[in-house]
Amino acid sequence: MFPEFTDTVAQDSPLLQNLNPEQLAAVTLPATHALILAGAGSGKTRVLTTRIAWLLQTGQVSPGGILAVTFTNKAAKEMLTRLSAMLPVNVRGMWIGTFHGLCNRFLRAHYKLANLPSTFQILDTQDMLSAIKRLCKQFNIDDERFPPKQLMWFIAACKEDGQRAKDVQVRDEEGRKKVEIYALYEEQCQREGVVDFGELMLRSYELLRDNLPVREHYQRRFRHILIDEFQDTNKLQYAWIKMLAGQGADAAQGAQAMPGGSVVAVGDDDQSIYAFRGARVGNMTDFVCEFNVTHQIKLERNYRSFGNILDSANELISHNSKRLGKNLSTEAGPGEPVRVYESTSDFAEAQWFVDEVKQLVRDGMERKEIALLYRSNAQSRVMETALFNAGVPYRVYGGLRFFERAEIKHALAYLRLLENPHDDTSFMRVVNFPPRGIGGRSIEQLQDVARAAGCSLHDGVSAVPGKAGANLGAFVAKLDVMREQTAGLTLREIIELVLQHSGLEEHYKLEKEGQDRLENLAELVNAAESFVSQEGFGRDAMALPVDELGARLTQSPASQGLDPSASLLDEPLPEALAPDAETGETLSPLAAFLTHAALESGDNQAQAGQDAVQLMTVHSSKGLEFDCVFITGLEDGVFPHENSLSDHGGIEEERRLMYVAITRARKRLYLSHSQTRMLHGQTRYNLRSRFFDELPESALKWITPKNQGFAPGLGRGSNAWGDATNSGAGGGRKDWASSVFSSKTGSAERFASPPVPPQKNAPSHGLKSGMEVFHAKFGEGKVMMLEGSGDDARAQINFTRHGVKWLALSVAKLTVV
DNA sequence: ACCGAACCAGTTTTT
DNA sequence: CTGGTTCGGT
Secondary structure, rough: OOOOOOOOHHHEEEHOOOOHHHHHHHHOOOOOOEEEEEEEOOOOHHHHHHHHHHHHHHOOOOHHHHHEEEEHHHHHHHHHHHHHHHHOOOOOOOOEEEEHHHHHHHHHHHHOOOOOOOOOEEHHHHHHHHHHHHHHHHOOOOOOOHHHHHHHHHHHHHHHOOOHHHHHHOOOOOHHHHHHHHHHHHHHHHHEEEEHHHHHHHHOOOOHHHHHHHHHHHHHOOOOOOOOOOOHHHHHHHHHHHOOOOOOOOHHHHOOOOOEEEEEEOOOOOHHOHHHHHHOOHHHHHHHOOOOOOOEEEEEOOOOOOOOHHHHHHHHHHOOOOOOOOOOOOOOOOOOOEEEEEOOOOHHHHHHHHHHHHHHOOOOHHHHHHEEEEEEHHHHHHHHHHHHHHHHOOOOOOOOOOHHHHHHHHHHHHHHHOOOOOEEEEEEEHHOOOOOOOOHHHHHHHHHHHHHOOHHHHHHHHOOOOHHHHHHHHHHHHHHHHHHHHOOOOOOHHHHHHHHHHOHHHHHHHHHOHHHHEEEHHHHHHHHHHHHOOOHHHHHHHHHOOOOHHHHHHHOOOOHOOEEEEEEEHHHOOOOOOEEEEEOOEEEOOHHHHHHHHHHHOOOHHHOOOOOEEEEEHHHHHOOOOEEEOOOEEEEEEEOEEHHHOOOOOOOHHHHHHHHHHHEEEEEEEEEOOOOOEEEEEEEEEEHHHHHHHHHHEEEOOOOOOOOOOOOHHHHOOOOOOOOOOOOOOOOOOOOOHHHOOOOOOHHHHHHHOOOOOOOOOOOOOOOOOOOEEEOOOEEEEEEEEEEOOOHHHHEEEEEEOOOEEOOOOOOOOEOO
């Protein structure tokens, strides 16, 4: 197959040089099922890509026999890039991509069998939500009782669990109603020819499950299945893999299943941080059992971080109970200690951060090698302000991505309508944008008509009478004209024409603030242009060679008990499956681009190239690494997040999150927490994160003295509110402090921890009883009593509006009036 | 149709 | 406090 390589002896291959023994073992595993536990920074991606290259190079498999799945486009792209650098072989025929990308390819290839139109469009989260809102309005669903967002989560969760509406167990009336809406939503999507992300997966899974020839074909074809970030797979994704690997229904029933390919799952249970969106770490142990995994390899050598950083990570994660067990090690030496800083306020924390960054930059560190990590996006604000005021370039990850911007979505909606006029979501989005006199009244009329006729909005237009009908008719006519005019044009020309004729361009030109949006629209044209020019790459990866399926199709007898209409015999080779087939048909560039836009939401910021400090949530830092990392806001309630404290396993996931954060750092790591923090317009008094107690003291260096300014007398369990919790402060509002301390996890033992001796150099608070003071939350009050000294000091204060409270003076911010 | 006021929610996120 | 959404008045 690859003559130039056939002589190469596997073990001598340059590919295998510089691999450590475990990596080498993983790369050269025999064709069996295997689980690779790959710790952070252990060269996971390298192992994965090298294995693929090795398999190909040694002629064990042809490109068409490879299936490699990732979660993100970035990871998939990385794999392709590295692979093509390793092997002078094109990636044609290999299935390397994201779960959703591959499912999309699969469904495009078998759209008829999947009961989809060839032009089916993909709904992103926004689209899905608006589709549900539309549905709710149409069926008069009480959106107080059934908020569209919740319905969306419900439906997505059902699909992630592989459940159709009919499969969902209903317990109560509310559940019954939700399932009913789920079913209606399904119907609507089917009618409109659209699929959401979950549907891409579920539909693919069902097609494999229900269609024997198709299943057997793919089982036979994919000799080597490799899965990245296996700990993040959900139930459905795991089932999908089982099906492809021939370990699904057939195997369970003991039937003569086509022996499937080898499955190599790569993952790290300690980095499982997506349980909240359906990921099941349990898939790892299930995999070992259900696939009879005999080969397990741990990659524990870390090539990223120094010893103190790894020790911290190891020690922290050892506090988790449910682990497969793994310890990172390095030969790099201990390196610098992990620096810990405590500030009095979030503003002070930000200021400290900025000063520290400036110093680091002066010392020669590149700004892009400095990352600021936080638990939630809201925390970025103070930091941004401080960086901005100091004139330090920075870049924030997260937020709106390119293809999610309103003007881009508008343009895409027009383009989608050219492809599929029945896409009501897109229709609704632009029917009156730019404004063309079609108001709510007209839309309602149209919706009624369309519902009565059971047709799409597009087809219902002709039945709307009067002026409304005329306006709508004009809109549809415009779409139809554009469709005709764009026939045969290049993608670039199509988009340019649509931008003009839809009136979008004109609209934003006239708008005061429209300049940015115009630029984005121009950027859309660029994106399309570069998509087309890269298409060779994309197309190769996308296209399947006409392979044995073609041959099998001609033999595949209709006698297999299939519905004749579903028979592969009657199925013309779908274009994506046979791009070079005699039909000469391929997915149109426009359709391909729309798919691309839906599946890859694009980068978020343009400032990418600049040497800027990187700001992001811990979640989005996964997979990245930096010389220097700051983890900020390390306070109980912030990180670990308050919402995680109550639910089962929540704290363990938070701990894994912290583990991920720590292991991002190569050389230097800072941890910081603040006594007070502004949140939701109120100052909150937070305790230092419990995670500090789980780090090895020997690896840490406290820049600010440990315990200082931290209600030390009462130990970590000190309630910063004094006894505010008991005196019913907070009124009707949900009181964070009480919610934390009344929960089981706010352990009583922490309250009871013995007092430590007062600090020697404790600052005096300068309060005397009788003084009038002011508190950010409780307002004005009078000091009644004082107790303890130094950081242990507490004051009893009679607040005018909130009554008598005890406050820990080291934490509570009081001003003498 | 458009704008301002009132209102409300407010972890983490990829596809 | 803030941003996003909805509602109601012109």
